[in-house]
Every structure is written in structure tokens, then in C-alpha cells.
Amino acid sequence: MDGDNPDRRILGGTRTIAGAAVALIAVYVVVRIVLAATGGFYWDDLILIGRASTHNVFGWDYLAHNHDGHFMPGAFFLAGLATLLAPTQWWPAAVTLVVLATAVAVAVWRMITIVASGRPRWAQVVVLAFFLFTPMTVPSYVWWAAGLNTLPMQFAMAWLVGDAVLLCAGVSHRQTRIIVWRSALIYLVALTCFEKALYIVPVVFAATVLWCRFGALARERESSVPGPLAAAFVGAKPLWQVLAPLTLVWAVVFLSVTGGQGAAGRHSMVQALHLTWRSVNNAVIPSLVGGPWNWDRWIPSPPMGFAPVWQIVAGWVLLAVAVVVMVRLRRGAWPVIVAAAVYVVAAQFPVMWNRSSANTALELAQTMRYLPDAALVMTLGLALVLACPRPAVVRRRPVLPIAAAVVVVLVASSGWGLWNFQRSWRNNPTPDYLATARASLASDPDRIMFDQALPLEILTPVAYPENQISHTFGRIRPTVRFGAVTDDLKVLDQRGRLVPGGVTPARTFAAGRGSCTDPEVRSITRIPLSGPLIEWRWTVALSYCANRDGRMSVQLAGGEPVVVDVRAGLHVVYVQSVGRGTAIALRPLTAGLRLHTGEGRVGEVAEAALLK
Incomplete structure (x- = not known):
């Protein structure tokens, strides 16, 4: 049978x-x-995303990067394609x-x-x-x-x-x-x-x-x-x-x-x-x-x-x-x-x-x-x-x-x-942080954001510069506007929410000797700091009163001058610049512009609530 x-x-x-x-x-x-x-995502994943967000993913500089002793152009290529397809998702x-x-x-x-x-x-x-x-x-x-x-x-x-x-x-x-x-x-x-x-x-x-x-x-x-x-x-x-x-x-x-x-x-x-x-x-x-x-x-x-x-x-x-x-x-x-x-x-x-x-x-x-x-x-x-x-x-x-x-x-x-x-x-704060940060940045696409470090539990400074938000969110849509000057500083908090920001007092400086009625800054002026700064990207919190609308430059030693739009009256401006030294150099660029500066800080951007 x-x-x-x-x-x-x-x-x-x-x-x-x-x-x-x-x-x-x-x-x-x-x-x-x-x-x-x-x-x-976890740790090195963000490094891959950061490089894919700031480099040409088809370029040799990106593909041949020596990643902690690893040579992995194929892995970088796959990571780059995924980042192009859906950044940080x-x-x-x-x-x-x-x-x-x-x-x-x-x-x-x-x-x-x-x-x-x-x-x-x-x-x-x-x-x-x-x-x-x-x-x-x-x-x-x-x-x-x-x-x-x-x-x-x-x-x-x-x-x-x-x-x-x-x-x-x-x-x-x-x-x-x-x-x-x-x-x-x-x-x-x-x-x-x-x-x-x-x-x-x-x-x-x-x-x-x-x-x-x-x-x-x-x-x-x-x-x-x-x-x-x-x-x-x-x-x-x-x-x-x-x-x-x-x-x-x-x-x-x-x-x-x-x-x-x-x-x-x-x-x-x-x-x-x-x-x-x-x-x-x-x-x-x-x-x-x-x-x-x-x-x-x-x-x-x-x-x-x-x-x-x-x-x-x-x-x-x-x-x-x-x-x-x-x-x-x-x-x-x-x-x-x-x-x-x-x-x-x-x-x-x-x-x-x-x-x-x-x-x-x-x-x-x-x-x-x-x-x-x-x-x-x-x-x-x-x-x-x-x-x-x-x-x-x-x-x-x-x-x-x-x-x-x-x-x-x-x-x-x-x-x-x-x-x-x-x-x-799953005890990983990164996914929630990324999702919240994407939503926060998308909620105000016209805002000028300063670069800042990711929270330490997400990526520590040893991964610099890939631990900067400009690298992590460099390809998300709508595109985030990163700049060097703003008069309304907002930062991402530990959970990725957009909150009021401030500047840590790594160094401070005193108010100028003049007043709003008699501004002391009329030409190139050096404002001494409370101590020296090493070469780094610093944020300056500068309060001023100006006699008219105009433009001035702010510069740290060894760095490029940053052009700032100023307005007549009493205001605060935040300037981010790379440099070092013991003083800030201010220079009015508009004819007839005069300024009086108040007390200020030079340091890192941080949540304002943590600086009180």
C-alpha cells in the first residue's frame, strides 16, 4: 500500500x-x-545619527570615519540611509x-x-x-x-x-x-x-x-x-x-x-x-x-x-x-x-x-x-x-x-x-527624549535655537560634537534654525521640552561705568571677565540699553566676531561664539550707536529654572 x-x-x-x-x-x-x-536608540546610535545629520552620507569622509577604532563604511551607509528616511525615528x-x-x-x-x-x-x-x-x-x-x-x-x-x-x-x-x-x-x-x-x-x-x-x-x-x-x-x-x-x-x-x-x-x-x-x-x-x-x-x-x-x-x-x-x-x-x-x-x-x-x-x-x-x-x-x-x-x-x-x-x-x-x-530615556524634542522643535519652527549638549544620561560629552542637538536633530523636518544670536533664549530640558533658558555663570562681568543716559560703549570696548576662558563655544548673556536701533559685534579672543542686531531701549541679548580669553570685545557697527552694558554671564546654556 x-x-x-x-x-x-x-x-x-x-x-x-x-x-x-x-x-x-x-x-x-x-x-x-x-x-x-x-x-x-541608545548611545552609539546617536553618534551615527549625528554624523549622518552633518555629513554627506555618500561621501568618503562620512563612510571612512574611524569610529572608536572601527572601520565600518557599510554600517555607516545603512545608518545614513535610515537617517535620511526618518531622522531620529x-x-x-x-x-x-x-x-x-x-x-x-x-x-x-x-x-x-x-x-x-x-x-x-x-x-x-x-x-x-x-x-x-x-x-x-x-x-x-x-x-x-x-x-x-x-x-x-x-x-x-x-x-x-x-x-x-x-x-x-x-x-x-x-x-x-x-x-x-x-x-x-x-x-x-x-x-x-x-x-x-x-x-x-x-x-x-x-x-x-x-x-x-x-x-x-x-x-x-x-x-x-x-x-x-x-x-x-x-x-x-x-x-x-x-x-x-x-x-x-x-x-x-x-x-x-x-x-x-x-x-x-x-x-x-x-x-x-x-x-x-x-x-x-x-x-x-x-x-x-x-x-x-x-x-x-x-x-x-x-x-x-x-x-x-x-x-x-x-x-x-x-x-x-x-x-x-x-x-x-x-x-x-x-x-x-x-x-x-x-x-x-x-x-x-x-x-x-x-x-x-x-x-x-x-x-x-x-x-x-x-x-x-x-x-x-x-x-x-x-x-x-x-x-x-x-x-x-x-x-x-x-x-x-x-x-x-x-x-x-x-x-x-x-x-x-x-x-x-x-x-x-527598556529603561532607556533616549526614545522618549527624542520624541518629545522632535515635537517641541516642530511646534516653533521659526525659533532660533542655540546649540546645546544632550542630557548626560542620553549621551555624555566624550562623544562631542555628536552630543550636540544640532547634530542629533540636524535633518529633522521642519528644519531647526540654529543660530548664534537671540533675544528669547529657549532650550530643551532633560525630557526634551522647550523651556526658558539661561546661561551658567562660568564667568561673569560687571556693569559698564556709564548709564542709559550716558552710554560708555561708543567704539571698540573690552569688558573684563571674572576669570579666563579656555577655547570653547561659549554663550554670552548681555543686558544693554541702546540709544538707537543698530548693529554691533561681539567677540571673544581667538574667535570670529558675531554681528548682533540691537534695539533702542533696555534689552537682553544672548550670543553664542567660539573663543577664549579674559574679556569680551564690543564694537558698534552703526554710526551713532552707543550702548550701556549691565551685569552679565559667560557660560553654557541651561534651563533657567535650574539657575535660580
Whole structure:
């Protein structure tokens, strides 16, 4: 009967497994949509927006910017397009993240099915579930700037592994050309988004060598190919011939742009080792059991995972059990396990070295934003273990039900940890501030605004000049009118509302010796300050009374004179100028104009309510 046809049963099982994989990916995508929809911009995101708002997003100066040691023209380009489309609005960034994450999931499933081809399909679904729901990929996903770096790298690594294995398995000449040029293009895109993508080729080559030990080429052409290393090199030779020079050229470009310099400051070997161990022990290991469950955030830092001791111990125990099971059930699993472990540890050290300094807290390693590629390599390792043959003599055990039960428990644990992470991540003042500020600025589009710093919990001065509102809101519509002179100073408060502004008393100056009936300023006049000013953009609060309407210039030493329109009578004017020195120079520009100046201040713009 048809119901007893083995081919139909196999086909039905294949369809069921494919359906399970699609269902898992669908759940993953829904979770990613929720994460993106409830997220918002944070820290480096505003730096990307600021540069896209003040530069030509198609220009090399913008695309080749050395961003804290990163050379990422592709990521800058995507950020620029999103900023042009909807400045400071989250939805283009969210769409970008969801699309890229979906592409990564598909590429990982493709990689698993190619690498572990012919092995138990349900086991492949279990491996896919590990990647889709591991907490290691979440913190870098919700952070737009990090996602623009890591998601293209994950996609490229997974796709290139699949392509290299296909070449070693044997394909036609035409297919080889397609695979090689497709892989080269994908690799190049990943490189433009993140210099860490330079790790891709070593990972792909190592994975291909490990696969070739028991892959089709090693089995079928053992007489002509002496070993897995030669098999991997020969089988995918056209691919290596393109990727190797591309890697070399890009490395040279990266070094020429960044000078090989990462984050500023002195680095510490001891600190880097401590950070690397903290990343492995307090982030990677608890993630194996769905942790950390506890997340804390010290704004403006990102959330940090604090796994309890029992969760770390459980992670080590699960890892040990998994290693024993893989070694017993798959011949030749040891090299795969060692290679994956080496990558997970070794890939963390350069990042932690770059971040190590006397002021670096060890909790940095617990943000888990440096682990998505480690999660992918661990997934690749599981797929390679599946590709290994069973031992000649092994007792059949109900592995699948046990594995399925473990996966269900771990996915549930990961879900709880994800829920707590998301609650911590949403404790972010940036989205509300941006939305309120956009509405405030749009409510009075004709107003002259002075530049000012974003609130410290949004972006600190270390990001100057990208922490200035002229950079953040430089492309919003209607266009904000930024100027250097106003007689009605308004500023954005901590929540983004437009409120009366004032000037902090960094320096003060006394009233002039004249009076409104006998103005003292008739020609160039220096008004001494209470102390010296360093070179900076300062705001002068100047009260005056003038005998007529006219124009005068206000200047600080080392700066350009600012022309100010004055009105007859008693008024206050605010002037923003770059300069330094110990005095302000006033110069009437209109014939017959005379002024008397009152007490004033030189400092930063601030909320008037905070200056009382």
C-alpha cells in the first residue's frame, strides 16, 4: 500500500522537520520583532545619527570615519540611509534589525543542513533551536549600532561555511563560479560593516577542514587527496583564491584608516585577561542554561547580566555533560569541540584588550554584546559534530527525546532571561527624549535655537560634537534654525521640552561705568571677565540699553566676531561664539550707536529654572 511506501515516509518526515524549522524561525522572528518594536536608540546610535545629520552620507569622509577604532563604511551607509528616511525615528532602524536577523536565521539553518547533510534531521532542528534562542545574540541585536556590525558578519560567516562545504562536496563548474562570486560579495559587505569579519575566512577554512575529515570528498577521493587539510584547500580552492586577497586588501585598508588604534587609553594585559574570563564564566557559560536571569542597568551603561553562582555551575555541568555525550556518540568530535572552544575564548581577548584600561569595570564583559559570533561558531561546532560518524559499536539510547526535553527547558529558561533583559533594556530615556524634542522643535519652527549638549544620561560629552542637538536633530523636518544670536533664549530640558533658558555663570562681568543716559560703549570696548576662558563655544548673556536701533559685534579672543542686531531701549541679548580669553570685545557697527552694558554671564546654556 502507498502508506507503507518508504519514500513517502521519508518525504513526510522531511516535510515535518522542515516545518518544525520554519516554525522555530517564525517564533524567533516574532520575538525579534517584539524586541525591535519595544526598543529605541541608545548611545552609539546617536553618534551615527549625528554624523549622518552633518555629513554627506555618500561621501568618503562620512563612510571612512574611524569610529572608536572601527572601520565600518557599510554600517555607516545603512545608518545614513535610515537617517535620511526618518531622522531620529526608530522604525527604519527596527526594520533593518528585523530583516538582518531573519536573514541570519535562514543562513544558519542553511549552514546546518549543508554541514550535517545526511545526519539525523531532528538533531539539526535542535542545533538550530540553540542558535535561535541563545541569549548570546540578543544584547547586540537590540542595540542598532551593534546590530549593524554583527548581523552582517553572522550572515556572512554562516553562508560562507555552507558555500565552502558545497564546493568540497562537488559542484559543477558553473555553480562553482556562482558560489565563489556570491561568497566574495557577501564577505565584502560583511567587511564593510565590521572589521571583525576578518575572522570569517579562518573560521570557514577551519570548519571546511573539520568537515572534510568525514565529508564527501574525503570518503570518495581518499586515494587522490591525502588528508582533510589538502581536501579543504583543493575542494574550495577557487573560493580561497578570491577570499584570501580580499582579506589582505581589506586588512591593509583597515590599518591605513584606523592606524591600528582601537579605543583610546592605556591597556592592561591583566585587565584584558580578567575581562575575557569574566566574559566566558559570567556570560557564555550561564547562557548555556538560558541565563543570566538577572539584569541590572546603571544608566547610561547598557544592561549587564548577573548570573547567580548556581546558574554558572549549572552551565559548566551542562557543558561537561554535552562534551561527554558528543565524544561518546560521534567519532572525531574532539577536534571540533576544541576548535570551537578556542574561538570562543580567543575571539574575546582582542575586544577585551581594546576595552581594557584602569577605568574599565569588569561588568563590561557581562553586557554580552561581544558574543553573537561566538554563538554562531558554537552552533557551527554542533553541526560539525553531527557530521561526524557514529562509533562502530554504540548502544542505541533514546537521545532524541532527552535532547528535545533539554531544549524545551533551555528555551523556556532563555525566554525568562530575555523577558528580564528586555525590561532592563527598556529603561532607556533616549526614545522618549527624542520624541518629545522632535515635537517641541516642530511646534516653533521659526525659533532660533542655540546649540546645546544632550542630557548626560542620553549621551555624555566624550562623544562631542555628536552630543550636540544640532547634530542629533540636524535633518529633522521642519528644519531647526540654529543660530548664534537671540533675544528669547529657549532650550530643551532633560525630557526634551522647550523651556526658558539661561546661561551658567562660568564667568561673569560687571556693569559698564556709564548709564542709559550716558552710554560708555561708543567704539571698540573690552569688558573684563571674572576669570579666563579656555577655547570653547561659549554663550554670552548681555543686558544693554541702546540709544538707537543698530548693529554691533561681539567677540571673544581667538574667535570670529558675531554681528548682533540691537534695539533702542533696555534689552537682553544672548550670543553664542567660539573663543577664549579674559574679556569680551564690543564694537558698534552703526554710526551713532552707543550702548550701556549691565551685569552679565559667560557660560553654557541651561534651563533657567535650574539657575535660580
